[in-house]
Amino acid sequence: MSAPPGARACLTEDELLALATGALADDGAAETHLASCALCVALMAAAARATPLRAWDALVGATLGPYRLDAQLGAGGLGAVYRAWDPRLARAIAVKVLHDAGDDGRLVAEARAAAAIEHRAIVRIYDVGVTDGLAFVAMELVDGETVRSVLAGGALPPARVRELLATLIDGVAAAHARGVVHRDLKPENLILTRDGLRILDFGLARFVDGDAVDTTGPGGGTAGYMAPEQIRGGSVDARADLFAIGAIAYELATGRRAFPGPTAADRLTATLRDRPPVDGLGELAPIVLRCLAVEVDERFQTALDLAWALRTSVVRPAVAAPPRWSRRAIVLGGLSTLAAGIGGVVVGRRRITRPPPPPELRALTHRSGRVYAARFTHDGSRVVVCAAWDAEPLELSMLELSTGVAGTLDLTGAHLAALSARGELALTRGHRFVDHQSARGELVVRSLHGGEPRVVAADVQDAEFLPEPLTPASPAPGADPSPIRDGALAVVRPSPRGFRIELPIDTPLVDEPGWITHLRASPDGTHLAYLRHPGTNDDSGALVLLELATRTTRVLSDGWSSIAGLAWDPSGDRLWFTAARDGLAATIRRVDLRGRVVDVPGPTAARVRLHDVAADRRMLVNADVWRLRAMVGAADRSGSEISFVADLSADGHTVAIGDLDHLDHGAGTYLVPYHGGQRLRLGPGFPIAISPSGRLVAANFDRGKSPVVYATTDGSVRRLEAPGLITVGRWLDEESLIGLFDGQLWRIGFDRAPQVVAPTGGPLALDPARARCAFVDPGGALRVLDLATGAIRAIATGLTHVEVCGWLAAPDAIALRSTTIPIEIERVDPITGARAVHRVVEPPPLGLKAVDVFVLHADGERFAYSYGQELSQLYLLTPRA
Structure with a gap:
């Protein structure tokens, strides 16, 4: 477009720079033009910035x-x-x-x-x-x-x-x-x-x-x-x-x-x-x-x-049918499920539909740490928050939403399980992880406004107040006629079968073979809802409804690859929860009492977790960042957000670690020097074990297929003959290894058919001579398998919350580690079963969750482990109309 008669055309970049530095002869006309041309003003600033004086x-x-x-x-x-x-x-x-x-x-x-x-x-x-x-x-x-x-x-x-x-x-x-x-x-x-x-x-x-x-x-x-x-x-x-x-x-x-x-x-x-x-x-x-x-x-x-x-955005797997995954799939599957689908997605040159406006958000926490629980007070004006910040222990605080002012309650080390309408706190003292992600403690009740806590029960994972007043319903024919009292507490505790709901205390209502979390009472007190998972290291599962009058349960929604967070709607005719169906993304959803699920527009993330819903449907929601950290001794050797320790070399100088590295299929097998130094990437997949010579490393690569073996000397790759995905394994020699598949121990190699060597198994260790294999079976018995004869004998029985983590050379002893935190390591004599404390390891406290893998070297000194770390911030979410 030409300039109007008498007007100056737009300036060139050379003219603009000259004007900016005072070197333009016709600066009067240029200044007049600049007064009416915003583009030239911006260009002059940009030109001046580009050339040093x-x-x-x-x-x-x-x-x-x-x-x-x-x-x-x-x-x-x-x-x-x-x-x-x-x-x-x-x-x-x-x-x-x-x-x-x-x-x-x-x-x-x-x-x-x-x-x-x-x-x-x-x-x-x-x-x-x-x-x-x-x-x-x-x-x-x-x-x-x-x-x-x-x-x-x-x-x-x-x-x-x-x-x-x-x-x-x-x-x-x-x-x-x-x-x-x-x-x-x-x-x-x-x-x-x-x-x-x-x-x-x-x-x-x-x-x-x-x-x-x-x-x-x-x-x-x-x-x-x-x-x-x-x-x-x-x-x-x-x-x-x-x-x-x-x-x-x-x-x-x-x-x-x-x-x-x-x-x-x-x-x-x-x-x-x-x-x-x-x-x-x-x-x-x-x-x-x-x-x-x-x-x-x-x-x-x-x-x-x-x-x-x-x-709360997340990279979704670019596959036609994304694999289901859970924490268990990551930890026990060597992350191969995740690795197979983590490659991301390339968006073509098509029009991207702008997402709907996000909910109105307000950050309620701003420190580094983990928010464990949060509840609205009955009038919705305040929020009680249970969190562990930095390296500090659990603390409870109360936040005034109108002013943003928070005050700490004098309840250090207690976990918030429930808050009643009249201001009673149900807390677990001595709260610690006992069995993977299951954390438990002593249940006490105390007023929000102060007073001495009243001890209610021991070894409680979760609790919930039933609303008051509550009219007991007549039990069904043949049912236990135990009354359900006003103001009663329902609790979740471990049982020989798995976990159970008790109401009243010590009276089982439901006994599930898996793991029960997020116990919530309906507004009218007639139902309890909870989440049911396969085990304490697996957050996949279902939402279950328990009718108190008949003591019967029915599944409202099932098949979630990850489900965490549950709250009743104030109307009592639906529930809100956060879950992921496939891949990594979780979002807020609601389900009515007929099981019809509706996806709610709002934030989506790998870890979005709902805590509570107020009477006006405001929500307390966590945005969590979950990581798996790789610790080598006291040093963090993590190479990515997901770092998985697999094995220590026989000489103790090298650790096999799996990392998400966004190369190949998104996962890499690495050898990492114990005392730090240059990492060596062998190839895609997540490692299983290092051979006795250190020249071979087995890794899970293709989901559902046999492991591959990387040669550290020449980079060659071979495949083992295995029945499928080997979750845990140790090399017997340079030709074969013993591994866990489908709950059984198998011997697998390059040129031999896979062979079952023990009908049951678990995390395992071989003695330094690689002649004996020790493991704790699902029944809690420590067993030793003689690899030459195939004989299996029990060394100790009745064990709980322990796994085999190594075999010491001197003295000759099997190493057991607790699944509790801190990690307590014991030596067990493989002949007499005599036990002695070896050492205690304290993982870093920031955002600490379960310790998933622990490997102790034969020298009894060097060790490596992986632990979950969850860092979170709490948000107040107000859905937009």
Whole structure:
């Protein structure tokens, strides 16, 4: 389009740069044009930023305020950054010097606002000032490399992308909470250090006092990352930063710029006109495209909304029929089920339907740790939260929702099981994991307002108050006529068969062969609902309804690959729960009493967990991040979010660890030096065992097929002849191993048919001579199998909550480890069955769940193990109409 008569056409980039530096001859006409052309204003800022001013070199060695500028670290059109020395505190710092002080008062006010932000991701501001027309900001000196330099190597792995984005969004949210908008987020302003990602230049940000800020002056954005409203010269608020985060996320995930172009003008035009292709974004596509919406009202409205969307999004398996999985499938199956489907999904160049608006969210917790339970008080104005933060023990606190003020209750170490309408707390004291994910303790009842706890029962996993008043129903013919008293507590306790519900205490109502969790009473007290799982290390299962009058149960909904979280609707005619049908994604659902399930629009994640529903249907929901950590001695050797310890080499120098690494099929078999060092990736799959020589490693790779064997010397791959997936195994020699399949012990090898050697089995260990095999069978008997004769004899019986974890060389002893925490290790004489304490291991407490695998070396000193870690934040979720 040509300019109107008498008007000047848009400036070229050379003209814009010359104008910015005062070198344009016809600057009067250019200034007149700039007054009416927002695009040229934005282009001038971008052009100025792209070219350093050589005059900055002259400041090296000078003193600015109290700071000595020792070396230039970088420069641009707006200024330069120096390594400087602060003689007052005798420390090295960074000083950013700006070309133009502009509005001195505003610069100082805004830098002070940025300095007030306390967040680990934001570079700290120490000082701000103006000297001889040069404005400067003194800040923390950060050692690391920019995200821009990292991106020179291409796209980052999906897990790394999510990790960096989570930190970036968290830091930006902290700034927005202080009213500070960055306005120039880009890869150059993000530094990767040994401690994580850090955000630069918040000292040049704009302060938002309730409304918006203009885009003139420093910090006005960079072409390709600035939001459309910045380009147009309109008002800018926090949503401009979310646009920039979307552009950064796009580049991290794909290795390409969202709005490419050889010139700044091209990049700005693309921002206003183009929709970037979604190739390579996978499940991040809806999130990124929403961030990059041209209209601000179509983006995420707050950084908190964006954080929730990222936290609760999940990579779905790209297979036609995704495999069911549960915690048991990961741990006992060597993660092969997960590995087979974790590869992610590539979204083509089709139109992505924008997801519905997320529920109104409010974060109620902000510390690092795990939220175990949360309940609304009867009037819905307060929330009782049970959590373990950092390395501290369990604590209970009460949060006033109207003020956000929380106070700690004097009940350290107690777990919240239930809260009655009249303010009684049912708590388990001495709460600890006893059997994988089942944690139990002594049940006590105490008023929310204080008083001495009253002991009710021992060894209780869960409890629930029945509402009052409650009219007992007549028992069915032939049923136990025991009355159900007003205010009675129903409890879940272990039984010889599995777990049972007692009401009253010591009176069994239901005895299930599996694991019972999330016991909840209906509003009218006529029913109990609960979740039923196959075992204590398996969160798959069903939602079951128990009618108290007849003591009969029926399944409302079954077949969930993961189900956790349950609450009755205030109406009493339906229940809310969180579950996943296939793959990794969990979401909020509801089911009526006829078993009809409805998926509820809302957050979706690998671990979304419902705690409670208020009378107005507000919900308390956890967003959980579950990890499996690999500990080698006292050191964390995890290579990814899921790290699985399999075996120690015979010489004790190497550990076999399986990691999700997003290569091949998404899982890798690694050899890791015991004392740290370079990891060796052998190939895809998750390891089972290392051969006696250390030259062979067996691994599960193809789900449902025999294991593969990697040679550590020449990289060759062979396949064992096995009946199927071997969940636990140990090499007998260089040709065969003994492994657990379908509850039996098998001998498998390269050129021999699989052979059953024991009708029952479990986690196992071989003696140093590899002549005997020890295991604890499902009945609790410690047995030793003579591999030469096939004879099996019981060494000890009646064992509970223990597994074989090794066989010591001196003295000759089988090592048993407890499934409780802390991990108690015993030596057992293989002849007499005499037992003695060997050692106790305390796993890291942060977010600690069950210890899944523990391997003790024959020397009795070196060990490695995997434990579950669950980190969570609690949200108040208010469904939008």
